[in-house]
Structures are given as C-alpha cells and as structure tokens.
Amino acid sequence: MLTSLWQGKTLPVLAVCAALAVLWYAGSIWLNADMQRDAFANAGRTDYTFSDLVAGTWSQERPKLPTPGQILVELNKTVIDTAPTSKRSLVYHGSVTVSATLLGFLIGSILGMGLAVLVVHVKSLDRSLMPWVVASQTIPIIALAPMVVVIMNQFDVTGLIPKAIIAAYLSFFPVTVGMVKGLRSPDPLQLDLMRTYSANRLQTFLKLRVPASMPFLFASLKVAVAASLVGTVVAELTKSEDGGFGARLLAGSYYGQTIQIWAALFAAAACAWVLVSLVGLADRVVTRAMGARP
Amino acid sequence: MAQSGSSSPVIETSDLSLTFETGDGPVHALSEVSLTINKGEFVSLIGPSGCGKTTLLRVIADLEQPTDGTISINGMSPHEARLKRAYGYVFQAPALYPWRTIGKNIALPIEIMGFSKEERAERVRKGLELVQLTGFEKKFPWQLSGGMQQRASIARALSFDPDLLLMDEPFGALDEIVRDKLNEQVLRLWEKTQKTVVFVTHSIPEAVFLSTKIVVMSPRPGKIHDVIECHFPRDRTLDIRETPEFIDVANRVRKGLREGHSYVD
Numbered sequence: 001m002l003t004s005l006w007q008g009k010t011l012p013v014l015a016v017c018a019a020l021a022v023l024w025y026a027g028s029i030w031l032n033a034d035m036q037r038d039a040f041a042n043a044g045r046t047d048y049t050f051s052d053l054v055a056g057t058w059s060q061e062r063p064k065l066p067t068p069g070q071i072l073v074e075l076n077k078t079v080i081d082t083a084p085t086s087k088r089s090l091v092y093h094g095s096v097t098v099s100a101t102l103l104g105f106l107i108g109s110i111l112g113m114g115l116a117v118l119v120v121h122v123k124s125l126d127r128s129l130m131p132w133v134v135a136s137q138t139i140p141i142i143a144l145a146p147m148v149v150v151i152m153n154q155f156d157v158t159g160l161i162p163k164a165i166i167a168a169y170l171s172f173f174p175v176t177v178g179m180v181k182g183l184r185s186p187d188p189l190q191l192d193l194m195r196t197y198s199a200n201r202l203q204t205f206l207k208l209r210v211p212a213s214m215p216f217l218f219a220s221l222k223v224a225v226a227a228s229l230v231g232t233v234v235a236e237l238t239k240s241e242d243g244g245f246g247a248r249l250l251a252g253s254y255y256g257q258t259i260q261i262w263a264a265l266f267a268a269a270a271c272a273w274v275l276v277s278l279v280g281l282a283d284r285v286v287t288r289a290m291g292a293r294p
Numbered sequence: 295m296a297q298s299g300s301s302s303p304v305i306e307t308s309d310l311s312l313t314f315e316t317g318d319g320p321v322h323a324l325s326e327v328s329l330t331i332n333k334g335e336f337v338s339l340i341g342p343s344g345c346g347k348t349t350l351l352r353v354i355a356d357l358e359q360p361t362d363g364t365i366s367i368n369g370m371s372p373h374e375a376r377l378k379r380a381y382g383y384v385f386q387a388p389a390l391y392p393w394r395t396i397g398k399n400i401a402l403p404i405e406i407m408g409f410s411k412e413e414r415a416e417r418v419r420k421g422l423e424l425v426q427l428t429g430f431e432k433k434f435p436w437q438l439s440g441g442m443q444q445r446a447s448i449a450r451a452l453s454f455d456p457d458l459l460l461m462d463e464p465f466g467a468l469d470e471i472v473r474d475k476l477n478e479q480v481l482r483l484w485e486k487t488q489k490t491v492v493f494v495t496h497s498i499p500e501a502v503f504l505s506t507k508i509v510v511m512s513p514r515p516g517k518i519h520d521v522i523e524c525h526f527p528r529d530r531t532l533d534i535r536e537t538p539e540f541i542d543v544a545n546r547v548r549k550g551l552r553e554g555h556s557y558v559d
Binding site for chain 2: 189190192193194195196197198199203207208211212214290291293
C-alpha cells in the first residue's frame, strides 16, 4: 500500500494538493485581513491577537477569498443536506447545467463531424467554410450568448434549447478541427492501397478515413465536452431564471455570496471532470476494440 | 517445360515516358521504356534509387499517369485494368490497417469487392495458410514481426486471386535472414499459383534468385539498360546461389548496373 503510494501518482497529487491548500489558506488571510481589521474596529475591539485575526479571516460570511474548508462546508450543505429538488440544491442546478451541456455537446459533435466530412470531401468548402468556422470562435461567447437567447426567445424557443445551442457553438469547433485532421490522417500508402482495390469514395471513407480519425475525434471530444459546459454556464448567466451553475454564480455575485460562487465553481469543475473522464473511458473502450496496444 | 500460354503478353509498354514537373524543373522518371511481360513470368526490375523502377510499377498499377508512350495490361489501359481489379499490389511497407486484425486486413480487398461473408472467411483461411500465418487471424498487426506483417500483406494482395502480382521492394526493410526465407516462400507461391509477378528490388541476389527475366534500369532519365533472361528450374532452392550459373547471371546484372550508373566522380 505504502509502496504503491510512493510509486503511483497518489503521493505527488496529494503533495500538490497540500501545497495548494497551504497557499490558499495564506491567501485567505492576506486578502481578508483588511476587512477583518475593519470588523474588529467597528466592534470596538483593539485587543485582538494575530490568531484572532487569522481565525476571523477564515470564518467570514462574505470573504474576498473563502477558504477551502468554507467551500467544502457549503458544498456539503448544498449537495448532500439539501433535497435535490430544492432550488438551493447544487444537485438541482448541476442537473440543469449538465442536461443542457449534454444536449449541446451532442448537437455540437454532430455538427462538428458533419462539417469535417464536408470540408474533407468538398474542396471548395475547405476554402470557403473553414475561415468561417475559425472566425466563429473569435467572437466572445459572453457577447453572443445574450443575443442568441433573446432572438430564440422571439421565436418562442426557450428552456434547454437556447443554452444547448450556445454550448454547441463552443463545442463544434474542436470537433471540426480534430476530425478534419483525423480524416486527413491516412498516409499516401494507405490511400494508394484503397485505389488499387478501386474502392469508391464511400468505401475509402468508411473503411479508412473514419477508423483513422478515431484517436483525433476522441481527443477533440474531450475538449468539446468541457467547452460545452463552459458555454452552458455562460448561457445561464443570461438565462438565469432556469437555474444552473451559471444562475448560481450570478445570484452569488449579486449578493456578494463568495462562498456560494466558489462552491458552484467547484461543482462545475467536478462535473466537467466527470464528463471528460466519461469521454476518456469511451475513448479507451473504442481504441482497445480497434486494436490499440494496452 | 513451357507454361501454357506463356507467350501471351500481360503487360506491354512501348516508349513509355513519365516526366514529373517539380519546382527544380522537370524530372524524367521514365524515358522510352519498352517492355513486354508475358503470362506466368517473374520479372524483376532492378536498379539504383531514382531509376524509375517503382514509378514503372506505379504506372502499371494506374497510380501514376505516363506523359508519353503506350501501355496495356491484358489489352486494357491501366485504368480499366485497375477497375477490373486485375492486379494485387504489395507495397514497400506492409501498410496493414492497425485497427484491423490480420484476418480483417486480408479480407479488406474482398470486403470492398463485395464478396459474401462465407466466401471471405474461406479466402482468409486459405490466404493465412498460403503465407503460413494460420492462427494469427485474430492478432492485430503490432503483435506480429515485420516479416509476418509483410506476409500478411501478400496474402491480402492475393485474397481476390488476381492474375498479376505487383511487388514494390516488399522485403527491402527486412533483415537478410528473413528476406531469404520470404524469397523462397514467394518462389513457392509463384510456382503454386502460376501468377505473373513484377517485382521491384535493388538486391542482385534477390532478383537473380526469383526471376525469369531481370530488367536492369539506369537513372536520370530512368530507362531500361539491359534485359536478362534467366531460367533456373522452378523448384530451385537458395542453394542455387552457390552455382556458377547463378554467379554468371549475377555478374551480368552487376555489370549492367555499373554501366548504367552515371557516377559524376
């Protein structure tokens, strides 16, 4: 057990986590100290010691930088102690965000793969479409999201769809880029081989280009699913009435509830990690079935 | 004993030329190549790099287009012959698709050509037997040695039973011992299947050992320098390389290569 700890990744990861926690707690003292001194002054206390000050900075209600401990307490409260149906539950908000994320990821992936197939097979589209695909990503999503929501609202498209569209907008891009590269990855020899069999374009596509693109596709899907979550959270900042991590962040910043913001951020990060891991798992299953070395 | 129909030409080229336009000006890969390859022959194209031997093979396979001259394969253009799946091609590298098992790789051409599942299974079994890879059907390419991979690629090229086998330095990347072994296997294969083989190599012993006809080519521009007939018995083994006849032919090939080689020093 102990040796596996030393040899594996566990120990380095724990060491880094510990170092981060130390830095974080120190940062909390540093950032929250001014407010704590003011609080003591307002209460007329002048005889506080340094340890009083430290304890104060670590237990404020609305600190500039909450401690990891405070965030964990908040997470425990909003994830485990609160009923998942309550609007105060992060499980509730998480399910709102994740469902829009998954729908957006699905739309974005299909769109991304479709575009890649077109770009690879139609020469004129390679030159005419690709610049637009790239340009689409130069528009800040934070500027685009409200407009998409407003316009779609005009057409009575509300709820999950507008958020999923914004998520898809962010996630199709890596899929397109990765898939184009993947579909073009067969070397001339592999393509010549198809030619000697007089394979048609569809056969070459299905039997060579698609299988060759799989590693590229999965690498992009990992990026895409994380981007999809980011897109959803940004959309939720605009469409906060439906809830979600974004709504939680927005509400937190309205009322200066920094602990709530950080808890939502942590929960969002955890969701992203789970989603990326699931794509990674699918990647391993598929590449193993396709003869990858274990 | 003469093979039945051994005089009917499979490949005929006349004044075949191919010039690549490159940034540094035209490269004359092939210049006025006239060659006839008859049914059942084993023809080696030998020469230094840049003599156009691979280009010639690629023109036969319709992978390159000649700029001048004529070429026919079974009386058809290379394009028609390719569409009719007249030949199997073995590349320098095995080029097995890494996501397919050996069996599936061998089945790739017949899958594309629409053979039934039962037919495919049967042909894969026969192919594996032919190249002595029985039992490796379910392995992936990386689990096999280089020589075994190249053997699998030969089985793949033969899976749809083409009359013509084009081989482009198939054993160039393998060590001497594996190469000797595979040369003997290819010879047995040729003897058994009666196919016409065009074989590109730059190894003299390999060319002399395998061929009924050795085409010595010279570079810049790529052209035929000499054509050497050699008729060792079909059931020859590697021992033949010690005989004076073998050494005579090898020397003639070596002489041809030297003459054709335009050293600038």
